[in-house]
Amino acid sequence: MINKLLTLKRQRNAVILAHNYQTGDIQDAADYVGDSLGLSFKAKETNADVILFAGVHFMAETAKIVNPSKRVLIPTLEAGCSLADSCDANALAKWKAEHPGVVVVAYINCTAAVKAQTDIICTSGNAVKVVNSIPRDKQILFCPDENLGQWVMEQTGRKLILWPGVCHVHVKFTAESLAKLRAAHPDAKVVAHPECLPIVRSMADEVCSTEKMLAYCKSSPAKAFLIITESGMLHRLKKELPDKQFFAGPTDTCSCNECEYMKKNTLENCVAALENLAPEIILPEDIRQRALVPIERMMALGR
Ligand code: SF4
Missing domain, CATH: 3.40.50.10800 (NadA-like)
Structure with missing residues (x-):
């Protein structure tokens, strides 16, 4: 399967980007393995025609947002994220309306429609830097992960208003x-x-x-x-x-802890995605353009 994947990759002039939570065989076949921040930069920089994004849906969306001329594929549309799902764009709009004048910081683990409503995106790698870049007299709404938000509060000494979402893993x-x-x-x-x-x-x-x-x-x-x-x-x-x-790290019931969404991706569906050039990430252009603004603000702060 690895040989087949690499052959297809050459034929399609594709790049394979894999998140650190992917299975070992996918990581080994990938051109780049990293976290959300590193993968966003790689997606933006690539000259390949096709990006096969071995991660979850919001990550592949981010690749499409930053590099729209590329065909962005995800091995399966079942690779979602319960944390991203916890923050609905309409509910966020209501939350913002209840807090006029605030700065909205969103963890990258959210949908394109949510990103489009935010002021700046962060990852777990740069969340402290992002929050510190906002003037201290500004009130901040932070979504969707409240544990990351609490940790940022501890690191920055700032009070954030937190969306009540968590990563179930x-x-x-x-x-x-x-x-x-x-x-x-x-x-x-x-x-x-x-x-x-x-x-x-x-x-x-x-x-x-x-x-x-x-x-x-x-x-x-x-x-x-x-x-x-x-x-x-x-x-x-x-x-x-x-x-x-x-x-x-173990849980109370298991000696390790896997994200079932990340593990929906397999070598087989990576091969199928490059063979079929599907599933492809398609975004409404207005959402993509609005979502790009807060991502670019984050990227301007560096890695
Ligand atoms: S580990 Fe948590 S945040 Fe990451 S994709 Fe899985 S559910 Fe989402």
């Missing part, structure tokens, strides 16, 4: 499940994603985006790490840092 990590793993590996450093619950974040040595996890584990003198995020991240960590040990 990251809130499954509990203090009890992490305490058991930590007891089994007392010398390991705990690295947690900011979408985790505050109690879990408080137990971490480092809280950061998936891309920064790699940098942290690389520069740390520690030899073992407990990785409290979606377990696809371990493939990249083990591949790039083979001399270190990584343990997946």
Whole structure:
């Protein structure tokens, strides 16, 4: 399947972008593996005719928003996101109307229709930088992840009004499940994603985006790490840092934690997408143009 995928990639003049939560075989076949921020830059920069986006729907939409002349494919339309779904564009419009004059900061994990209503986008890798770029006398509405929003409040000392959304994957990590793993590996450093619950974040040595996890584990003198995020991240960590040990964050019922939406993508449906040039991301042009403005503001702040 990998040979077939790479042959089709050449024939279609395609680039394969894969999120850190994709399965190992897809990551290995991809041209670039990264977090939402890195993938957005790669999507904007590519000269390929086709972008096969091995991630979830809002990520492929972002690629189309920043590089509309490309054909953007997603392996399956079933690769959605419960967090993005929690923030409906109409409900956001109502929320904004209740808070006139505010600045709306949206985590990139939202639909194009939601992005189109915001002032600036952020990722978990740059959320603190984005919020710090807004004058301190401005009130901020932050959507859709309240755990990331709370973490940004802790980092910036600013009060944000938070949309009540969560990533159902990251809130499954509990203090009890992490305490058991930590007891089994007392010398390991705990690295947690900011979408985790505050109690879990408080137990971490480092809280950061998936891309920064790699940098942290690389520069740390520690030899073992407990990785409290979606377990696809371990493939990249083990591949790039083979001399270190990584343990997946457990839930109360399982020794690791997968996002079922991310895992809808397979080598088979990646091949089918390039064969059929579908499913393709199509966006209304007015939404795309409005959604581009807050993404470009974020990109202007750098990586
Ligand atoms: S891990 Fe959470 S935020 Fe990421 S795609 Fe899955 S449900 Fe959405």
